[in-house]
Amino acid sequence: MRYLPLSPADRQQMLATVGATSVDDLFVDVPAEARLEGPIDGLPHHASELAVERHMKALAARNTVAGDVPFFLGAGAYRHHVPASVDHLIQRGEFLTAYTPYQPEIAQGTLQMLFEFQTQVARLFGCDIANASMYDGSTACWEAVGMARRITRRTKAVIDGGLHPHYRSVARTMAKFTGDTLVEATPSPERGEETLGLIDGETSCVVVQYPDVFGNVFDLRPYAEAAHAAGALLIAVVTEPVALGMIESPGSMGADIVVGEGQSIGVGLQFGGPYVGLFAAKEKYVRQMPGRLCGETVDADGRRGFVLTLSTREQHIRREKATSNICTNSGLCALAFSIHMTLLGDKGLTQLAAINHARACAAADALTAIPGVTLKTPQFFNEFTVELPVPARAAVRAMADKGVLGGVSIARLLPDRDDLECGLIVAATETVTEEDIAALAAALKEQLA
Amino acid sequence: MPRYFTQDHEWIDVDGDSATVGITDYAQGQLGDVVFVEVPDAGRVVAKGDDAAVVESVKAASDVYAPVSGTVIEGNSGLDADPSLVNSAPEGDGWFFRMALSDPSELEGLMDAAAYQTYVDSL
Numbered sequence: 001m002r003y004l005p006l007s008p009a010d011r012q013q014m015l016a017t018v019g020a021t022s023v024d025d026l027f028v029d030v031p032a033e034a035r036l037e038g039p040i041d042g043l044p045h046h047a048s049e050l051a052v053e054r055h056m057k058a059l060a061a062r063n064t065v066a067g068d069v070p071f072f073l074g075a076g077a078y079r080h081h082v083p084a085s086v087d088h089l090i091q092r093g094e095f096l097t098a099y100t101p102y103q104p105e106i107a108q109g110t111l112q113m114l115f116e117f118q119t120q121v122a123r124l125f126g127c128d129i130a131n132a133s134m135y136d137g138s139t140a141c142w143e144a145v146g147m148a149r150r151i152t153r154r155t156k157a158v159i160d161g162g163l164h165p166h167y168r169s170v171a172r173t174m175a176k177f178t179g180d181t182l183v184e185a186t187p188s189p190e191r192g193e194e195t196l197g198l199i200d201g202e203t204s205c206v207v208v209q210y211p212d213v214f215g216n217v218f219d220l221r222p223y224a225e226a227a228h229a230a231g232a233l234l235i236a237v238v239t240e241p242v243a244l245g246m247i248e249s250p251g252s253m254g255a256d257i258v259v260g261e262g263q264s265i266g267v268g269l270q271f272g273g274p275y276v277g278l279f280a281a282k283e284k285y286v287r288q289m290p291g292r293l294c295g296e297t298v299d300a301d302g303r304r305g306f307v308l309t310l311s312t313r314e315q316h317i318r319r320e321k322a323t324s325n326i327c328t329n330s331g332l333c334a335l336a337f338s339i340h341m342t343l344l345g346d347k348g349l350t351q352l353a354a355i356n357h358a359r360a361c362a363a364a365d366a367l368t369a370i371p372g373v374t375l376k377t378p379q380f381f382n383e384f385t386v387e388l389p390v391p392a393r394a395a396v397r398a399m400a401d402k403g404v405l406g407g408v409s410i411a412r413l414l415p416d417r418d419d420l421e422c423g424l425i426v427a428a429t430e431t432v433t434e435e436d437i438a439a440l441a442a443a444l445k446e447q448l449a
Numbered sequence: 450m451p452r453y454f455t456q457d458h459e460w461i462d463v464d465g466d467s468a469t470v471g472i473t474d475y476a477q478g479q480l481g482d483v484v485f486v487e488v489p490d491a492g493r494v495v496a497k498g499d500d501a502a503v504v505e506s507v508k509a510a511s512d513v514y515a516p517v518s519g520t521v522i523e524g525n526s527g528l529d530a531d532p533s534l535v536n537s538a539p540e541g542d543g544w545f546f547r548m549a550l551s552d553p554s555e556l557e558g559l560m561d562a563a564a565y566q567t568y569v570d571s572l
Contacts, residue, residue, distance in 0.1 A: 287485065312485075312510035321500075321512070 064400060066269055070436035070443075072363065074383045074427025075213060075408040076137070076164050076239045077272065078264045080352075081431055086266050086339045095335055102292075104307045110331070111306035114294040117338040124244050124341075125236075125258035126251025127280035132292040133334040134277025134326060137239055137261025138170040141207065143279065143290045143324055144235045144257045145171060148205035149180060150288045150323065152232060156202045160195045160223075161185040162212025164239060165413045171207075180204075187414055189214040189376040189385040189423055196226045203232040205257075210236050210250055213413070214376065214425060215383035217247055224254025233257060240264055241278065242429075243381040245353030257281045266340030267333050276333035287313060290324030352430060356382035359428040359437070366441040367426065372448060376423065383427040385410070388448070392424040395447045404443040453516065453556055454565035460540055461516045463556060471544040472504065472513060472535065475569050480506040483535040488524025488546050495519065495548070497555050502545045504535065517555040519548040 011023070020026055027035065039045065047055070066079050073079070090096060094109055104111060114132040121130035134140040145157045157175075159168055159182050168184065175182050183203075185194040191212070199206055206227045211217045220236060227234040236250030238260035250258045262276040263269075281289055287310065295309035315322040344352060360382040368375050372389035388395055392409035399406040410423035428437070453461050458476035462469045477483065485505040495501050495515035502513035502524070524546045528534060534543035550556075560568060 287487070312505045318510055 064403065064405065066405070070404045070406075070439040071431065072407045072426045072428055072436075072440055073405050074240070074429075075413065075425050076166065076261065077269055077275075078240055078242070078382075078427060078429055079269055079431050080242065080264055080429050082266055082268050082336075082340065083343055085343065086336050089339050090332055090335050096332065102308050104305065108306060111294050111308070113335055113338060114292070114329075114331070115296055115306050116342075117334045118294060120338060120341045121262075121278050122280050124241060124249065125238070125255075125260070125278070125280040126249030126253075127255075127258050128251075128283035129286055129289075129293075130278065130280035131289055131329070132294050133262070133329040133331070133337075134259075134279050134291055135330055136273065136275040136277045137237070137259065137263075138164070138167040138277075139326070140259035140261075140277030140279045141167045141235070141237050142171050142174045143277075143326065144237075144259045145180060145205060145207065146174075146178065146324065147257060147281070147285065147288050147290060148233045148235060149178075151285055152204045154202055154204035154232070155179055156181045156183055156200075156204055158195060158198045158203050158206045158232075159184045160206065160208040160212070161187040162191065162214060162216060163207055163209045163237060164213045167209070167237065187213075187417065188420070189216070189387075189410070191216050191218055196222065199226050199230045199232060201230055203227070203230050205233045205235050207235045207237060210238060211240060211243055211247075211381050211383065213239070214385040214410075214423075215380040215427075216377045217243070217379045217381055220250055220253040220255060224256075227256075228254070235259065238278070240382065242349070242353055242356055245349035245351075246357055247381060251280070251282075256285065262333065262337045265344075266336035266338070274330060274333055276330040276337055286310065288323055289313065291326050292329050353381070355430040356428070359430065359432045360384060360426075362434070363426060363428040363432065363437050363440065366437050367444060370441065370445050370448060373444070382429055383425060385423050385425050388422045388424055388444075390448065391421045393421065395444065396424065398447050399440075399443040402443050402446075404439055406440055406443060451556075452562060453559035454562065454568075455514070455516045455559055456568065457514050459513060459516050461556075461559070463550070463553075466553070467522060467547060467549050468517070468519075469544050469547050470501070470513075470516060472539055473565070473569075474539045477536050477539040477543070480504065480511065480535075481508045482506055483532045486525075486528040486532045486535060486545065488526075488528060489521045491521055491523050493521040495521065497552075504545075513545055515548070516559060517548075517550055518552050519550045522547040522549055 071079055118130040149155055157180055171182055183198050206223055208223050210220055224234045233256040236255035236258045241260055242264050258280045260278040262278045293310050294306055297305055297307055299305045311317055313323040315325055364375055364384050367373050367386050374387050376385040376387055393411045396406055396409050407424045407426040410420040450462050450464050458473045460471055460473050483506045487503040489501050497515055497518045499515050500512045501515040504511050504513055525544050
């Protein structure tokens with residue numbers, strides 16, 4: 001097979017047709033200073049496959065790989081064990097290669113999978129309904145803010161200080177173009193009452209992450225009550241859905257919309273993406289939900305079947321008046337989530353959550369036994385924040401140089417908050433061993449000595 | 450009680466300073482089976498031509514526009530329970546909302562029944 005099927009004569013003919021003399025002429029609209037002059041410095045024009053493989057392997061070997069070292073990074077992306085059967089099943093051709101295969105006549109398998117995914121997400125979040133997934137947690141979070149605007153016809157969103165700064169950043173970017181105002185509480189590992197005080201009669205929604213980005217587990221009811229008293233909605237954001245195997249669901253505490261990141265279950269870290277956004281809500285709001293929704297029905301002979309439903313909310317029908325410009329979903333990652341969740345079952349998820357919590361407690365005990373290290377989050381699931389006697393960013397770097405990935409410094413997420421520069425967010429999942437915890441404590445102790 | 454029509458297939462019955470708005474029999478026939486209607490809340494201020502309601506059928510979703518400017522007095526809550534009233538009685542029980550008119554002179558630009566019939570026949 002020829003990779004370059006065009007001959008020079010073909011090219012010349014096409015250029016002549018559009019009135020250009022060379023391929024370079026096609027790029028004249030790109031400013032000269034943005035164009036590359038000649039080949040990239042140091043990059044050969046040609047190399048053999050073997051040589052390229054050797055070179056790339058050498059580059060890859062410079063990485064510190066999550067699976068190879070004691071690993072305590074979380075803050076929105078969590079390393080969990082993904083059973084080999086998940087990868088095996090999602091690679092079946094029927095699932096792997098199909099793009100938006102939603103015609104009910106030929107795609108019952110995909111539609112049934114999405115229906116089951118929705119059922120799992122709705123149950124996990126304690127909501128009536130869930131959609132067929134969004135791109136990731138941060139975009140799901142923003143879509144929830146837009147949905148609250150449509151429902152309440154108000155444009156002021158109150159953002160709790162515990163929302164992941166990246167999610168907040170996505171919301172800020174979008175709000176620039178939608179006319180929403182974000183009223184933001186000050187991020188702090190110590191939860192206060194500031195958010196409740198920001199709610200007023202113009203508030204569309206209150207956005208609260210649970211557990212929050214610092215790891216705090218807390219009661220969402222006061223937020224639900226305050227939001228509802230003001231005619232606003234409570235949006236709960238879950239970045240670690242495994243937690244819900246152990247702690248009460250946001251829906252059961254009164255959240256109107258619950259969104260989250262599904263990466264933890266079945267998806268893997270994957271260098272930061274692709275991930276899968278989870279989106280669930282109370283049934284009365286279904287017509288304002290973004291995204292695809294799969295429904296159960298019966299065919300002409302009364303047999304159970306599945307179809308996309310309520311598509312009239314969506315972009316391909318409602319054009320600019322659609323509830324969202326998201327007209328697709330993270331199908332393959334949703335499948336991985338759904339398979340892993342099915343393998344776990346109720347009991348497995350509860351056990352997995354218990355193991356996570358136990359590992360995190362062990363890690364917190366080990367770290368707080370070091371003089372000068374204090375726990376800032378009194379109630380947590382598999383992630384907590386400690387305050388070090390030194391800036392955390394440098395400590396993380398020094399530990400990484402010794403082969404321990406010891407956590408995410410708050411300074412990395414909130415670089416302008418000097419007052420939080422000693423804060424370190426530490427996650428411990430079922431993948432962490434006792435030896436890993438001992439290595440983390442030893443590495444930190446060495447830093448502080 | 451005079452009834453007026455718009456080119457977007459709304460009808461409006463005027464009774465003094467207030468009026469009732471719905472979609473015409475022709476419109477419901479074009480939409481097919483109506484499965485959902487979103488009517489405006491009381492108190493909403495609409496200008497002539499603004500989106501005031503949404504009607505969704507098995508085929509399409511469409512906006513219903515305010516034929517004239519005013520304030521919504523009530524939406525037809527009966528359509529929540531039975532949206533098919535729009536099909537069975539489009540110009541009766543299937544009304545969408547009542548409104549108080551802020552500028553009755555805007556009615557002058559609308560069609561009467563005969564003019565609307567001629568308009569529909571031309572489509």
